[in-house]
Amino acid sequence: MTASNWSVPETEVVQRVRERVETTETDVLATIVDVEGNAYRRPGAKMLLDEEGGGVGSITAGCLEDELLRQAESVRESGRPELVTYDLMEDDDDVWGLGVGCNGIIDVLLExxxxxxxxxxxxFDAGEDVAIVTVLESDAESLSTGDRLYYYPDGDRFGTPGSEPVAVWPREKLREPAEELADRGRGDVLETTVEGERVDLFVDGLSAPPELVVFGTGHDVGPVVELAKLNDFRVTVVSFRGGVDPEARFPSIDRGMTTSPGTLREDLDLDGNTYAVVMTHNFVDDRLAVDTLLESPVPYVGLMGPRERFEEMLAKFETEGRQIDADERAKLYTPVGLDLGSGSPYGIAHSIVAELLAVVNDCEPRHLTEREGPVHGRVDVASDPDAPTS
Amino acid sequence: MTASNWSVPETEVVQRVRERVETTETDVLATIVDVEGNAYRRPGAKMLLDEEGGGVGSITAGCLEDELLRQAESVRESGRPELVTYDLMEDDDDVWGLGVGCNGIIDVLLExxxxxxxxxxxxFDAGEDVAIVTVLESDAESLSTGDRLYYYPDGDRFGTPGSEPVAVWPREKLREPAEELADRGRGDVLETTVEGERVDLFVDGLSAPPELVVFGTGHDVGPVVELAKLNDFRVTVVSFRGGVDPEARFPSIDRGMTTSPGTLREDLDLDGNTYAVVMTHNFVDDRLAVDTLLESPVPYVGLMGPRERFEEMLAKFETEGRQIDADERAKLYTPVGLDLGSGSPYGIAHSIVAELLAVVNDCEPRHLTEREGPVHGRVDVASDPDAPTS
Incomplete structure (x- = not known):
């Protein structure tokens, strides 16, 4: 295992799971279930551990992973999921090993x-949000540790692996928190009751990766695509004039498309999980793309170019009788990107992807040192108020 | 030439120049000298063009580069530098070619x-700022187009290539603007007078790349190093315990070092162009590194970990009689990074490098769409008020 297997984009961890779920029966999946205090990663972070001592993904910055490899051995032998607690609270006088330094207690589900x-x-492959609900502990007879339910907010569907029964699950209580966690791609522990008995569940929201559509095939698109892929966007590059084959020029993209501004609406699925960056460097093409994108449900339209250019575009819209209303203006970001001051191709791309992340995650992109509260704005779903307390 | 040769880190363009300056006599260097209106790149952006039609670096997003390759052929034949003006002002009714869309007039020096x-x-290799001063046009007899002077603010030294005379240059008038442009890594045109005659100069500030020192060898360091390299930092990774060889784990770094917190001051050149990120995940090591870094002239100390952990660190400092004063606190960024909301290893690294760029470039990291004024906060050096106007 090389170092690069640890810190990989989240999409690569899922891709590895996809490859391995069909080809091996000896891998163990570790998922952070709960964090008390603070840790590098948050609930839902995953690492896939193989029989040879290798792993893909990371749960801490490194130290805990050796412990996990040992624990995985036990899970592999028993064939049963295990919930393990690692206490990484720091103590100056008694640093645990070399000191993971996370200052937290981490619960990890290994399965x-x-x-x-x-x-x-x-x-995930279908671009659909899903909540993976797992029983951590159960006093109810009908549910045992490791039992699993899937909830798909899109269509309000529940499912179980194989032919396991759905009816035993507390679906009404689960629906709301599962939807929220799936939408935000976060995980949380939920205490609930089944048959009057306490059941602790882990609800792991796996959010569909955001789609990024880049309009343009100039060389400046390359770094944007590269950095967006590292940050788990699914990337489509659109060429309007057919001069450049996007997939040939940008091999890492998920999809290339050659089309014309007039048929964008039909060619692309411009939904609320799609983010657009317009950088064709052609005024007419940019304008037609922006026109269509602003009318669509996409929450973000980044437009490369100076403010004056956009003002010209506004003037042109006006002469055509096209009004840009306040909602449309609010989702148009031009000049595109955060103000990071770098003028290099990678610097510009870094500022664009930083802005995309801030918008996707609904954050104000200031220095964290200036912000109150914890770094990982935590999603706490309400536990069942009737659940017996431990 | 592959697409990836166009959008490369700036340091790779200089590296290519370094390789080629000694091995070939047929390459042509193109540098943006002036921009009227707006363009993708700003003055000082460089592209190296070879005889086979290849290039490294970019001056626009692509379209202009074909023109440049043709122009380079002419420079190659004449052996003389040329100043070429490309008018990319847009006109809806007459888009130039496929429309570079930069909405600007770009002057490019080819040599x-x-x-x-x-x-x-x-x-550049020595980590020293330099201003490359080139005659664009001259009515003075003693200076001709392409004549060159180097100014090194560090040591206040002037130099010329080979044995060309220094005395003919208006050094007193050049010193101040050349120092500012070299410090900020920007370029500008300067109109001045020599022997009572008008001389137009291009002052190209080549700033020493910022140094990033990362403390820690966890797997979370990998993405930070990778993204910092793409953004032209020179990266040193420091290991405190010798368990991991930084250069083996992070092959792309410029330097790895195994040392102990007590000898940091001697082992590292902690100057005003050095930025530090502390992420050993060991409370004691972090504290000792932060202590030394805050006392040093480094302008930025990023500390990984939650606010509570830093408060513990402050308490520990206090019991030791170490006071953190306001200046020290102002350069300590913890939690490290911008608030972009991503919890993946690459997302965390992206937010750290975004913060580094903002601090290096003295920018407030908000959305550019919210900012007044041009994107590329331009450095205008004062031209000689006595220069005859054209």
């Missing part, structure tokens, strides 16, 4: 990777 | 790459 996980991968 | 450029590369 054998089997076809019972396949529905999660299928949803 | 044969010879050993006369070597001093610039040497300064």
């Amino acid at each position: 054998p990777l089997t076809e019972r996980y396949q529905p999660a991968v299928d949803a | 044969p790459l010879t050993e006369r450029y070597q001093p610039a590369v040497d300064a």
